[in-house]
Amino acid sequence: MKNHLICALSVSILTSPSYAEDFNCPSQTTAVYYEQNFESNPTGWVIEGLNGSEVTWGINASDSYTGVSSAHADALPYVSDQALISPVINMPTTQQQLTLHFWHKYFFETENNQIDGGILEVSMDGSPFIQVFSVYFLANSYTGQLETGFNNPLSNYYAWTNHQSYWVESVVNLDPFINAQSLQFRFRLGTDTSIGTEGWYIDDFKIQSCLELDPIFENSFDN
Ligand SMILES: [Ca+2]
């Protein structure tokens, strides 16, 4: 089994200029630096209503990817900008293929129009939060651009929007942020002036990297 995994990964890397299709390391080479499964009040996580917004983020036991609960916020039937903020996470000093993973599902107004939605932001070494743009995602990036004219604080942002009825894993390439000593992440759910929905579920937030590979693998890579 081990040989099979190494072989499969080698072939894929040989045919691809990046590791975008192989963001999950072979199990024996994965180093998990941070993990939060939202099974109880998550240490260091805070919630905030931005721009005076109400905020409904909390631990929810009605749905989960693993375990019995996840983080959840309602998509409110009026203007809101609800933030779920991670702790400041120190980055490892030696990094290789550093990635952020999380699983989520969502039901936003509407099925066909991009009215309400959510985004991911990052702060590097305490700097102001900026959006994690689509280009940094290795899997399941934003699904549409939120419409203007309905007072959603996230109007014009590319966001997760519409409906995602089953859990999917989004993966972010953190290598562009490799010079930061610490990162902090912020999920924002923005809604417009009317029509609330079930909202957004997030579970199994994880930062990991791939460890140094053995010489056999490196030879394959070089060839
Ligand atoms: Ca969970």
Ligand SMILES: [Ca+2]
């Ligand atoms: Ca709405």
